[in-house]
Amino acid sequence: MSDADATTDSLLDPTTEVDSPDSEPFYFEDEATQVAERSDADVRALVQEGLPLVSLLAKLVAREVGVTTDLSDLQGVGRLALLEAARTFDPTRASFATHARKRLRWAMLDSVRRETHGRRPSARARAIAGADRVAKVATAHPPDPTLPEASHARRLRALIAAQAAALAVGLAAPFSEDTTSGEGITTKLTSFVDPSPEDLTLRSRFSAELGHALATLPPRQRELVERHYFGEEPFEDIAGSLGISKSWASRLHAQAMEALAKTLREHR
Amino acid sequence: MAREDGAQRADVTQPADDAERAFAELEVDRALEVYRGRLSAADIEMMRARLLEGLTDDPGTRALLRASLPREVDQSGDVYYSPIGKKPG
16 A cells, blocks of 8 residues: 555545455445345335335436436336345344435446446446445544534535546546447437537546646556546456455545545646 | 534434535535536536535435534624523523
8 A cells, every 4th residue: 555545634534444445345336245134025025115216216317327218227227226225224224215225326327337338328427426435435434523513514525525526537538429329228318418519628628637637646546547437447346456445445536536626626 | 502513413314404405505516616617517517416415315424514514603792691699590
């Protein structure tokens, strides 16, 4: 681990165990093997309870990533994720609605990323997932009630700035406007209207600024960001090739986003 | 006026109230200033919607939002004096 990577800053909670990256799995792809002991009847009851979420979240995710028509693929993904959510639900950690909402949302975003590879919905899904990833790391521990609100407000500001940076990096990543080829979601869902020439100019200029900002990051943070957002490599693959866990990669990612936000603000 | 500890406010599973939403909008708009003129209006709007939803829906960020809310203080300028010889109440 490089010194730069280990720097404690205002976004990440310094009490998090940074030297045991495998002890705290990040996000749901890490939790697939955790199956609670629950009867089929209980699983069915939870699935029934969560069913209304499937349509709701399919619409929400479709709107966020910029696809507007047939939602049946996303709903199918959502139903499978709901079943998995019912099996893995741990009532000591969150309500079922919260647990299911996160799992469904993540599964749908992941599906969009895979099915629309190289296209705008994929870039948007990656941007949204990146912002969620930052929040997950930054709120790993509840706020310390002994601290004043100004202290919490500083952390909140840093969190929002880092999430905004993740969204901006994701949106600035190159993508194809072609939605006519490929299988699955891309053949059924309609993408946004084409960007205007002004928007393309903005995007091009911002991509150049982003390139300069990325160059200021420590090497591993830069590699992680470039490979994930611009090379479309899955997080776990990058973490594996860097020899770190996904949870540790998520911390590097959060640090990178906070640093990028700061650099972009300073060079406004 | 009694101070309410931000970290102990109402359950984060309840919908965000007006004060939380207003504070969240203020902070999100502040963060997005960096990107105005750099990204398209549609992209900015998407970012705003996503950030606001994350702040008010996710239990972790919601707890931080609640803890960050400016606490209410009495700004009337009035000072309370207890009548001499009488017990307050």
